[in-house]
Amino acid sequence: MSLQIRLAQLADLDLLVPLFDGYRQFYRQPSNPALARDFLSERMARHESEILLALDDTGSSLGFTQLYPLFSSARAVRIYLLNDLFVANSARRQGVGQALLIAAADHARHLGAASLSLSTAHDNLPAQALYESLGWKRDTEFREYGLVL
Template sequence: MIESTASWSNYVNIREYEPGDLDEMAQLFSDYRVFYEQPRNPHLAKQFIAERNRAGESVILVADSGHGELLGFCQLYPTFCSVAAAPIYVLYDLFVSPAARRSGVATRLLQAAAARARVDGKVRMDLTTAKTNLQAQSLYESLGWTRDDVFFTYNLTIR
């Protein structure tokens, strides 16, 4: 259990997900899905993360407390921007455990994601967030992300 942000915040290591992180990562991913009003399903979370890793379909960065626990993660999906005619990342998932929030972990994950995108030759990262998630919006904008006021996002459910 996380004792206090002051005791570990300076020691957080942002690193790439490793298969040995699966159980802890699945718990964080399940909590992330619950945050977005999905039913808790640890089995689905574990399966999803394992499949993405096995297939090399995403890059997952984790915030490691240095005390044997993960505090948060972000997941990047590689894709392309046709207009820019270049590769980009979609930062689809960003989550920090409630006990570690407001300690700089999300900032460090976002900075590591940007650094990874540069190394991987991506020209941009995109993300979406809930209109009501004002705290996250403030964080993104403080790190140089710009809100798109020109385009709308649409979804079509296929089932």
């Protein structure tokens, strides 16, 4: 399979929305393409994220990853949160996720980032194996907490 990964533009929303909606469903959210479109278009219009889109040689969308800019105060550097990574069911186990992760690291380096971070579900073992195969390290120093507002 031929694979192209590029930075997504607003014109790519029709390709991104089904993937983003599928991503949300994977995390037990109800399907809502209109919400997906609004959310993505707002992030892109405000330059609040970087979305990398994987396409096959026919221009069909295979997967995406979304990076959000952050900063580490302690290290005084820019970092990116790899918040979303999703590969269409039809494209799984074909190297798309791996290619997106490599492209995300290259893109973040190009933007001057010192590191990438991500979190995944405890039971998402296939994703964890992929991350670790590419050199990602599980954090053993810090615990992550959240507060629902």
